[in-house]
Amino acid sequence: MPLLQVENLRAYYRTQVYGISRSVRAVDDVSLELFENEIYGIAGESSCGKTTLIKVISGTVKPPLRIESGHVLYDFGALQVDMTKIDPEELRQTVRWKEISYVMQGSMSVLNPVRKIIRTFEDIVRTHQGIPNKKLFLEQTRDHVMRLGLPPDVLNLYPHQLSGGMRQRVAIALATIFQPSLIIADEPTTALDVVVQRGVLQMLKEIQAESGNTVLLVTHDLAIHANVADRVGIMYAGRIVEEAPTQIIFTAPRHPYTQHLIRSLPMIGDKSVKESLSGAPPNLANPPSGCRFHPRCPLAFDRCRTETPAMVRLPHQHRVACHLVTEAAE
Amino acid sequence: MNGEKKLLQVDRVTVSFHVGGFIAGGRLLAVNNVSFSLDAERPEIFAVAGESGSGKTTLARVLLHDLEPTQGRVVFEGRDLSTIKRRRDAMEFMRKVQPVFQNPFETFSPLRRVEDYLFETAIQFGRAKNRRAAAPIVDEALHQVGLSLEEVRQRYPHELSGGQIQRVSVARALIPQPHLILADEPVSMVDASLRMSIVNLFKKLRDEQKVSVVYITHDLATAYYISDRIAIMLRGVVVESGPVEKVLGNPLHPYTKLLQESVPKPVVTEREQWARPINLGAMEVKEYGRVGCKFAGRCPHVMEICKHAEPPTLEVEGRAVKCYLYGEDAAQSNPSSRSSGNLSSGNLSSGKL
Numbered sequence A: 001m002p003l004l005q006v007e008n009l010r011a012y013y014r015t016q017v018y019g020i021s022r023s024v025r026a027v028d029d030v031s032l033e034l035f036e037n038e039i040y041g042i043a044g045e046s047s048c049g050k051t052t053l054i055k056v057i058s059g060t061v062k063p064p065l066r067i068e069s070g071h072v073l074y075d076f077g078a079l080q081v082d083m084t085k086i087d088p089e090e091l092r093q094t095v096r097w098k099e100i101s102y103v104m105q106g107s108m109s110v111l112n113p114v115r116k117i118i119r120t121f122e123d124i125v126r127t128h129q130g131i132p133n134k135k136l137f138l139e140q141t142r143d144h145v146m147r148l149g150l151p152p153d154v155l156n157l158y159p160h161q162l163s164g165g166m167r168q169r170v171a172i173a174l175a176t177i178f179q180p181s182l183i184i185a186d187e188p189t190t191a192l193d194v195v196v197q198r199g200v201l202q203m204l205k206e207i208q209a210e211s212g213n214t215v216l217l218v219t220h221d222l223a224i225h226a227n228v229a230d231r232v233g234i235m236y237a238g239r240i241v242e243e244a245p246t247q248i249i250f251t252a253p254r255h256p257y258t259q260h261l262i263r264s265l266p267m268i269g270d271k272s273v274k275e276s277l278s279g280a281p282p283n284l285a286n287p288p289s290g291c292r293f294h295p296r297c298p299l300a301f302d303r304c305r306t307e308t309p310a311m312v313r314l315p316h317q318h319r320v321a322c323h324l325v326t327e328a329a330e
Numbered sequence B: 001m002n003g004e005k006k007l008l009q010v011d012r013v014t015v016s017f018h019v020g021g022f023i024a025g026g027r028l029l030a031v032n033n034v035s036f037s038l039d040a041e042r043p044e045i046f047a048v049a050g051e052s053g054s055g056k057t058t059l060a061r062v063l064l065h066d067l068e069p070t071q072g073r074v075v076f077e078g079r080d081l082s083t084i085k086r087r088r089d090a091m092e093f094m095r096k097v098q099p100v101f102q103n104p105f106e107t108f109s110p111l112r113r114v115e116d117y118l119f120e121t122a123i124q125f126g127r128a129k130n131r132r133a134a135a136p137i138v139d140e141a142l143h144q145v146g147l148s149l150e151e152v153r154q155r156y157p158h159e160l161s162g163g164q165i166q167r168v169s170v171a172r173a174l175i176p177q178p179h180l181i182l183a184d185e186p187v188s189m190v191d192a193s194l195r196m197s198i199v200n201l202f203k204k205l206r207d208e209q210k211v212s213v214v215y216i217t218h219d220l221a222t223a224y225y226i227s228d229r230i231a232i233m234l235r236g237v238v239v240e241s242g243p244v245e246k247v248l249g250n251p252l253h254p255y256t257k258l259l260q261e262s263v264p265k266p267v268v269t270e271r272e273q274w275a276r277p278i279n280l281g282a283m284e285v286k287e288y289g290r291v292g293c294k295f296a297g298r299c300p301h302v303m304e305i306c307k308h309a310e311p312p313t314l315e316v317e318g319r320a321v322k323c324y325l326y327g328e329d330a331a332q333s334n335p336s337s338r339s340s341g342n343l344s345s346g347n348l349s350s351g352k353l
Helices: A050-057 A088-095 A117-128 A134-147 A152-156 A164-175 A194-211 A222-228 A246-251 A256-264 A302-306 A323-329 B056-063 B087-096 B114-124 B131-144 B162-174 B192-209 B220-226 B254-262 B268-274 B284-289 B324-333 B336-342
Strands: A004-017 A020-034 A039-043 A065-075 A080-082 A100-103 A182-186 A214-218 A231-236 A239-245 A312-314 A318-320 B006-019 B026-039 B045-050 B071-076 B097-100 B180-184 B212-217 B229-234 B237-243 B313-316 B319-322
Touching: A004 A050, A020 A050, A020 A065, A020 A239, A039 A222, A050 A065, A050 A182, A050 A214, A080 A088, A100 A164, A117 A134, A117 A152, A117 A164, A134 A152, A164 A194, A182 A194, A194 A214, A194 A222, A194 B254, A214 A222, A222 A246, A222 B268, A231 A246, A231 A256, A239 A246, A239 A256, A246 A256, A246 B268, A256 B192, A312 A323, B006 B056, B006 B212, B026 B056, B026 B071, B026 B229, B026 B237, B026 B284, B045 B056, B045 B192, B045 B220, B056 B180, B056 B212, B087 B097, B097 B162, B114 B131, B114 B162, B131 B162, B131 B192, B162 B192, B180 B192, B192 B212, B192 B220, B212 B220, B229 B254, B237 B254, B254 B268, B313 B324
Parallel strands: A039 A214, A039 A231, A100 A182, A182 A214, B045 B212, B045 B229, B097 B180, B180 B212
Antiparallel strands: A004 A020, A004 A065, A065 A080, A231 A239, A239 A318, A312 A318, B006 B026, B006 B071, B229 B237, B237 B319, B313 B319
């Protein structure tokens, strides 16, 4: 059984203004599975539903976001949890941070600016586990930080005294203090310089390899997925349109959107002309009929305009939602 | 060097800021002795690349005449920017040098229609007397970026996608018919599937409108894709500069090497190389105050001299490198005649410091 099983998940933002109800279908019929000991990458443009998907997976759904249908099932070995039904208090005590933790984009908002780093560790440990022995806690925290290759002195500094890369590594140290089963990293290196980004992602990868847990890495930067992820899911307009092991996504993509994305990536050493797709990602309050990519797809035909393509399973853990692939398979 | 007409000449520009308190403060050289020039006859895309805190944006402000350099001078079409005092001259300079900024949603006020900016620009720079006369000019500029007045009429910024509004931003810059466009991180806020449309636009402008572009970025992959020449900045200093195929294709300065290697490539074949552990400088801010080479604290090839004296800028293999590693080699194998031949359009040697 996989660590996480998401089944036909639909999560919409519903608002009512002057009696007119609107819904933004940010996550629409998404199914995916995460296994132990892997790095799963989610790629997609802004407003494709990446962040909403993470909110549901991590159990931080707040109005106007609502889960319309589907399941989010976790199997932590001793503990099975359905994220769509769990009681918030139980979630806080048994799951959050102990089994699922996150690393966010701007770690300045995770770290309290007026308290030393060690106090933030203390807050988290006290909330989720309690600190019966202060000395032991300090010792373990130092060990943990040093094991991750950070100088233990950072614990006695304030967040503003650290560089952006160091702050992000501290955020990773915080997220791994209880050895969680799943670490969700949402654009963890987006604001960082390339050299620092490389260092931070290397650290995340090492931790994963050592502890054998699962990392869900969300970033719009496909080049990062190429170098870090084991499997990649490509999202477009609230749906996963293609999913495969990283190797296949980059060498033999089947969905026209993925194909275009991979082809358009600039690379040092390559001066060939790259083209952009025409049009822009759709507004999810009023998405196109049928396949949501059809208005921009150079290969669209009649069926794409009326019928939503179903996910087709291909060999080698490869899934694609495209009528061209469906018809080729038939 | 003086034979060809120059569009832009940046001559040993230094900008220093006062940091810290009144008593214990110090000086920070945000831009440190930077020189390069662009030809008037041969339009090109010149990239200035570096990490955050490398002085890119400070340099951009100097080029836009928004900030006076502490030392050195910037000459645009034969005129020293420090001599621009009267409003009429300032307008003329602004007409010829147009900026495109990073975040288009901050460039445009959310409460105003985007077309107003276009009409205003056309009227202010004297291309049209009134809105009616300006309409065809605005429409033409929008057509150059793949939009039309019809599409943006009556629209507010939030009604356009990030890619569209950044193209409007470029269209606005085109209305005064500039000779130089200064683009500061123009695509970092734009989605991947639309990014190349903006980047290709600069190429098109260079080739069809003969507009030169100074492209300031941290993104080495797009810099390689569009630019002709590149300057790599570190803590205010240009460490390596020259044709982009040479500088990024085969970097010589250890910092350029590290930077180039660290850019993740969208291919699965180089995962292992990228995963090779690197040493992150813990306190990057201190590099500003370093005497000698700014990279000495992190450099794998560091020598004693690097820590004490600033390395000279040398012509090596068709580009300028500011590093002691190439000292003797450059003197033996690179007579100045050959290197100047390689860089005839450039004169990137930073004035032979």
